[in-house]
Each structure stands twice: as structure tokens, then as C-alpha cells.
Amino acid sequence: MNTHPYLRAYMAGIAVPTLALLAIMTAFTIARHVYDVPLPMERVIVFPMAIVPNLFGLWNILYVAMGSGRRLPIGFHGATLPFVLAPIGLTMATSLGFLTLGQDALVWFEVLSIPYSILVAIFLVTLIIYYLVWKYLVAFLNGQLGIA
Amino acid sequence: MNHREDEKLKAALKQALPPMADVELGRDLWPQMLRKLGEQAIRVPWWDWTLAALVASSFFFFPRAIPVILYLF
Numbered sequence: 001m002n003t004h005p006y007l008r009a010y011m012a013g014i015a016v017p018t019l020a021l022l023a024i025m026t027a028f029t030i031a032r033h034v035y036d037v038p039l040p041m042e043r044v045i046v047f048p049m050a051i052v053p054n055l056f057g058l059w060n061i062l063y064v065a066m067g068s069g070r071r072l073p074i075g076f077h078g079a080t081l082p083f084v085l086a087p088i089g090l091t092m093a094t095s096l097g098f099l100t101l102g103q104d105a106l107v108w109f110e111v112l113s114i115p116y117s118i119l120v121a122i123f124l125v126t127l128i129i130y131y132l133v134w135k136y137l138v139a140f141l142n143g144q145l146g147i148a
Numbered sequence: 149m150n151h152r153e154d155e156k157l158k159a160a161l162k163q164a165l166p167p168m169a170d171v172e173l174g175r176d177l178w179p180q181m182l183r184k185l186g187e188q189a190i191r192v193p194w195w196d197w198t199l200a201a202l203v204a205s206s207f208f209f210f211p212r213a214i215p216v217i218l219y220l221f
Contacts, residue, residue, distance in 0.1 A: 028215075108215065118212075121206070129203055136192075
């Protein structure tokens, strides 16, 4: 009997960012409509809504497909995902016009200036978050679905 | 189908499917269930707590990072 492990891996992978999207949408909506931050919502939300969950699913399929002998521990496997996501996200943000590359800093949404030196620290924090999310949440869902 | 055919069918079924000899469990499953319930589901090592604290403190000291990280999640 085909138990569709890749389909289950995809579903387990997309579950966490799909739930997180609710919080992200809420935060962006409050920022936009309560605090009048000039966020172009319809352009900003494309990446967290369409790209991130799908890449989580595909990354989890990759984790299952690699088999227990060849893959990294799931936390480290998840922590490698921002190396793929960040360039795509930054490229999309630049091309959609809400991220500007300045002389010393990135300017998000025309109001949020982040120096390049701090950007490295933010990327490291993102790696840690991904490590923890994959180690505890995605691994839990994989266990519940009986795939890893 | 008349009554006689019903009886014949019943007899044929009984013959084809003999009653199971031993329907009792070989062992008591309750202790195993109790052990499973008592197990700690997730054990978080101290270094993961440290990393979580590091993330939380980075949000506290540099709140501008929050929208960027939300965007990448």
C-alpha cells in the first residue's frame, strides 16, 4: 500500500508557517491600519503567504527523501532553509519596491532603516528561530504523521 | 429465500467461520498505557532554552528586527 510519505511530509511542513501567517497578517494589518505604517500589504504578503509555506513543505519532503542515513538532524536541516529563503525574499522585496538598498543600510517600507552590520545579527537570529521551529514543531508534526 | 434456505445458509456460514478459540488479550495493556501517559513528551535541553532566550532578548533590544523576521517566516 502506498502511504504517500512525501504528501504527508509536505503537509507537515506547510502547517507551521501557515499558522504563523495568521500572526504575521495580524501584525502587518495592525501596523498598517492602526499605526499608519505605510506597508503595501498586498505586495508584502506574497512572500510569507505563497513562497515560505511551500518551501517549508518542499524542504520537509527533501528531509524525508534523504533517508535516515544521509540527512542532518532536523533542527540543522531546518536552519539551512533561510540560506534559500533570504535571497529569494530580499530579491522579491527589492523588485516589489518596499526594500531599498542604501549606502549603509537596508530601508524597509521607506521607514525602517536597518544597518548592514545589524542585518547579519538578524540573519543569525532567523537561523536560530528556524532551528528551534524545525527541531520542535516540524519534528513533532512529522512524528504525528509517522514519517520521521 | 425461504426459511429452509436460511437455515442452510446459516449452517454453511457457521462451518466456514468457526468461532475464535482465544479472544482474551495475552497481557494487561493498562500498565503500558500508564507508562506512556507518564512519559515527558518533549525534553528541551538547556542550550535550546538559551537560544530561545537569545531570540527573545534580541527582539527586546532591537525591535526593528521583528518585521524583517516576520517577513522571512
